[in-house]
Amino acid sequence: MLNPDSVGRTFYGAEPVSVTQSEIDSFAAVVGELNPVVAPPTFSIRITLAQSQQLLSDPSVGLDWSRLVHGDQKFEIHRPIVAGDQLTCSSTIENYKVAAGNEIVTVRSDLHAGSELVVSTWSTLVVRA
Template sequence: MAVDPAIIGTALPPTELTVDAGRLRFFAKAIGEINPVFTDAAVAAAAGHATLPVPPTFLFAIELEQSDPFAWLAEIGVDLRRVLHGEQRFTYHSLAHAGDVLTVRPTIGDVYTKKNGALEFIVKQAAVTRADGAAVADLTSVLVVQNPEVRP
């Protein structure tokens, strides 16, 4: 089933997360981050941080806090078995730290096809802000969906 371009501009449910220092340490370990500024509060303080800073790619994990973070794909008729992660980009405005309350507000930014419709691309853009509304980052992710109805 083809992805309907009419979904461009659709706002998806926001996700709010209070950043926990323990989760930051766990995340840093999981991604193989070896810089102790992300895991040791004393090292972070010596580097000028009030608390542990958020590792760069952590912001994409916030949306995974939803009970079904991929429900929006099912709602637009995408079979999750045909989805690949294509790309992710970050534009940072400020550094987030443990204790910050962050909100991610995603929107469908674009839908396009390649290979005569055999591959469909969904571009999701998300703004990450603090509780006071200050911008933290803009995230872009591209999902690739194989359309079984079209042969390349």
């Protein structure tokens, strides 16, 4: 079970993530887009899911990632991600509840380039009972 004290806590990724054109190209190719100028709208998940998983695997949080299912996803895109962006990820557990034994956790992740907020994402994750 999740430690209730971790709700509202913000975890900061240690290192900025560098975005390369080849990563954008690979992601865009999956949906049939060639020679992309900017990253596709959902590209940020590549950064936020891995980073928030790492951050929230902190033993003080207590989430069981092995039984996790993706429930909902939301993006607020302030500007498209482009090659050369150096993005830092911060993740906050915004909401937590238990329903029918399942734990339902909403994690907000913000990607900043310096002080500029580029993308905010909300992932609702369900830890199955």
